[in-house]
Amino acid sequence: MLFDMSEKKSVQGDPAKPLMVARVQLEDAAALELDYTVPDRLRDRVSVGTRVMVPLQRQRIAAVVLELLDHSSHGFRLKEIADLKGRGDPVFTPTLLKLARWAADYYVCPVQQVLRAMLPKAVRARPESFVTDSHLTLVKTPSADEIEKLRAKAPMQARILDELAAAGGTAALSQLRRDLPKASSYLPALLKKGWITRAEVRIERDPFDREEFLPTQPLDLTEEQTTCLAPVISAVENPIQSRPMLLHGVTGSGKTEVYLQAIARVLERGQTALVLVPEISLTPQTIERFKARFSERKERIAVLHSHLSDGERHDEWFKVHERRADVVIGARSAIFAPLENLGLIIVDEEHEPSYKQEESPRYHARDLAVVRARLENCAVLLGSATPSLESFHNATTGKYELLRMTRRTDGKSMPLIRIVDLRLERRKGGNSPDTRILSERLRTAVLARLEKKEQTILFLNRRGYNTSLSCMACGHVCECQDCAVPMTLHKTDDRLVCHICGSRRVPPRKCPSCGDPGIRFAGFGTERVEQVLRQAFPQARIARVDTDTMQRKNQLRDTLRDFRSQKLDMLIGTQMIAKGLDFPNVTLVGVLNADLALNLPDFRSAERTFQLLTQVAGRAGRGEVKGEVFVQTFAPHSPAVQFARHGDFEGFAQQELEQRKVFHYPPDTHVILVMARSKNAAMAEFTLQSIATKLRAVIGDDVRMGEPLPSPLAKAHGQFRFQLMLRSCAVRVLARKIHRIVDGMTFPQEVIVTWDVDALNLM
Numbered sequence: 001m002l003f004d005m006s007e008k009k010s011v012q013g014d015p016a017k018p019l020m021v022a023r024v025q026l027e028d029a030a031a032l033e034l035d036y037t038v039p040d041r042l043r044d045r046v047s048v049g050t051r052v053m054v055p056l057q058r059q060r061i062a063a064v065v066l067e068l069l070d071h072s073s074h075g076f077r078l079k080e081i082a083d084l085k086g087r088g089d090p091v092f093t094p095t096l097l098k099l100a101r102w103a104a105d106y107y108v109c110p111v112q113q114v115l116r117a118m119l120p121k122a123v124r125a126r127p128e129s130f131v132t133d134s135h136l137t138l139v140k141t142p143s144a145d146e147i148e149k150l151r152a153k154a155p156m157q158a159r160i161l162d163e164l165a166a167a168g169g170t171a172a173l174s175q176l177r178r179d180l181p182k183a184s185s186y187l188p189a190l191l192k193k194g195w196i197t198r199a200e201v202r203i204e205r206d207p208f209d210r211e212e213f214l215p216t217q218p219l220d221l222t223e224e225q226t227t228c229l230a231p232v233i234s235a236v237e238n239p240i241q242s243r244p245m246l247l248h249g250v251t252g253s254g255k256t257e258v259y260l261q262a263i264a265r266v267l268e269r270g271q272t273a274l275v276l277v278p279e280i281s282l283t284p285q286t287i288e289r290f291k292a293r294f295s296e297r298k299e300r301i302a303v304l305h306s307h308l309s310d311g312e313r314h315d316e317w318f319k320v321h322e323r324r325a326d327v328v329i330g331a332r333s334a335i336f337a338p339l340e341n342l343g344l345i346i347v348d349e350e351h352e353p354s355y356k357q358e359e360s361p362r363y364h365a366r367d368l369a370v371v372r373a374r375l376e377n378c379a380v381l382l383g384s385a386t387p388s389l390e391s392f393h394n395a396t397t398g399k400y401e402l403l404r405m406t407r408r409t410d411g412k413s414m415p416l417i418r419i420v421d422l423r424l425e426r427r428k429g430g431n432s433p434d435t436r437i438l439s440e441r442l443r444t445a446v447l448a449r450l451e452k453k454e455q456t457i458l459f460l461n462r463r464g465y466n467t468s469l470s471c472m473a474c475g476h477v478c479e480c481q482d483c484a485v486p487m488t489l490h491k492t493d494d495r496l497v498c499h500i501c502g503s504r505r506v507p508p509r510k511c512p513s514c515g516d517p518g519i520r521f522a523g524f525g526t527e528r529v530e531q532v533l534r535q536a537f538p539q540a541r542i543a544r545v546d547t548d549t550m551q552r553k554n555q556l557r558d559t560l561r562d563f564r565s566q567k568l569d570m571l572i573g574t575q576m577i578a579k580g581l582d583f584p585n586v587t588l589v590g591v592l593n594a595d596l597a598l599n600l601p602d603f604r605s606a607e608r609t610f611q612l613l614t615q616v617a618g619r620a621g622r623g624e625v626k627g628e629v630f631v632q633t634f635a636p637h638s639p640a641v642q643f644a645r646h647g648d649f650e651g652f653a654q655q656e657l658e659q660r661k662v663f664h665y666p667p668d669t670h671v672i673l674v675m676a677r678s679k680n681a682a683m684a685e686f687t688l689q690s691i692a693t694k695l696r697a698v699i700g701d702d703v704r705m706g707e708p709l710p711s712p713l714a715k716a717h718g719q720f721r722f723q724l725m726l727r728s729c730a731v732r733v734l735a736r737k738i739h740r741i742v743d744g745m746t747f748p749q750e751v752i753v754t755w756d757v758d759a760l761n762l763m
């Protein structure tokens, strides 16, 4: 991609030398593209995607080279690029630059924001900040005389020589420092005398602590797996003629095996593969499955997700950048991994909302995967047991190719799902709140598992002990001061905690509003469930898995290992355990409250509930014994619950798609959510109303626009939130109109206006 040294005469600089102009994008400032000349000394080192430092008004600013030209269309004399940032090798591949522009265009956000999102923070801030060590080697043995002198005059230097000799002539500085903490300060003298040499080596920060994985062999595929793998392989071999593929495979149908064998084929062809997994199921188990299968090249697998330290992420990213990795497994932002020569992109659990970034750039990694595959000219495979209705719709209309796996491997059957009607339980159990946590039927089922030494997973998507605290006398509810949500009691540390902003306070002993001591806790979270379970089953070994208990690094890995090796009988947890886990001895799964997702004010609440129930249920019966699932709900007849019970995804999708069409919701349309937030409620509301008025004047009949309303989460982090929902088939046109209007208005300083194209979070 370097500049071609053509004969063209330039008007600037040395007339004998053709001009080399770099069109750059400033990394932090406004969405400006500017031209700079490339000075001679940098000519060989600047290419498309290189980060450079450029002068702008009296400052030096970081920028990325977007294009190299032989002239500039700017009419003024250009300044020179001042320097490279980092080593100068391009950090963005040409395709990633195109992807950035695509995303900036579709989500209507500044391209430099996308570019910034493409680089891990540690790479952006301090590129090439590797951890290094020194290898010291004894090169010349001093004479006995010299050594004696040294021992008398500089005993530390002598000791270093002794240690090196004892270590066989060479040792790492970090090693030496263990015995001789000040070793470094004596090295210059030894180096000067020519007795030792010193070489710097790079130490990779390995998120796996150099763990070993037992290699696995490819399994003999089932008939369905074979049928689904074939089109994936032909898409890898012939991407031009392929469409994006959607693999709908029930839980336990062996989708991962299909991924693994497809990747093996990609690697045989000398290409690379990118696997996206939702953050939450990027468990040690998932990574292990990949590292174990490709064990002979496990160093060539890079992992990118948010639980890595900055240093680890920096090193993993460079591993990809320096082409030392050919498989990348990662969460959302790994869609930007700088892999080249891509053969296949896989998006597992493609329905997961966590693929959508909730801050600008508000991209959807699954959608970018489809776009990137087109730009890279490679195959793309989306997989799920519960595809998003968007993707399923694309598959039924022929935009995507639909691949189906309807059965579990090895003739294992789908679990039997039983519905527990909590309305009846409440009548039976009188006023005891415990029966609502653990119904009689579920309790009996758990007991039976304990007796048979089978394992149980209980799921509740709510942390804490009690989920609200309210006054019986005046009705006051303890809310967070900054967010419009009740605070949750965490009993372990006896604090009320806000689950939106994390603020904490000591629980009041009497009502803060009227002083009445009759203040009561209500609602339950995982902490409370754990206590109820320990009382009900004192003999059971129970672990709770949620973000409160899994703070320590490797704690999740260790807990899941204990569960696998049956040192634990039961897990109670939040969505951390809802997905992707494969434990053959789990024969019972309980969903303690199916209604949490169902009651959300969101047109996708039925879809979310269906997905959640199906995924959680899918953890049961993965071994020889058939699994059983209990779903506790106050809404036993809702379609989401009923279709999930019968494992009927297509039935659910068909009915839900009809509804969406009637009411013009996605995938029939695209949603854009405009939000105004401010510490001042009136200003936020007024701002959004003005935007709505202007919008109304420019949108056509094809756009459905709601009213500006307080968001369901009406206040968060001290800001009041108002939102306006727009729906249209022509999403790009609409997004651009919104942008133009918002851009052309001036808002009171404290109001922040955002828009979210294809919004998933409507709270």
Ligand code: ADP
Residues within 6 Å of the ligand: 219, 220, 221, 222, 225, 249, 250, 251, 252, 253, 254, 255, 256, 257, 409, 410, 582, 622
């Ligand atoms: P999914 O991702 O579709 O839920 P998994 O890939 O986790 O399913 O597979 C479920 C289980 O079936 C795993 O334990 C896996 O090792 C096993 N499995 C997958 N394919 C086969 C096969 N062809 N033969 C036997 N077992 C298989």
Ligand code: ZN
Residues within 6 Å of the ligand: 480, 481, 482, 483, 498, 499, 500, 501, 502, 503, 717
């Ligand atoms: Zn709060």
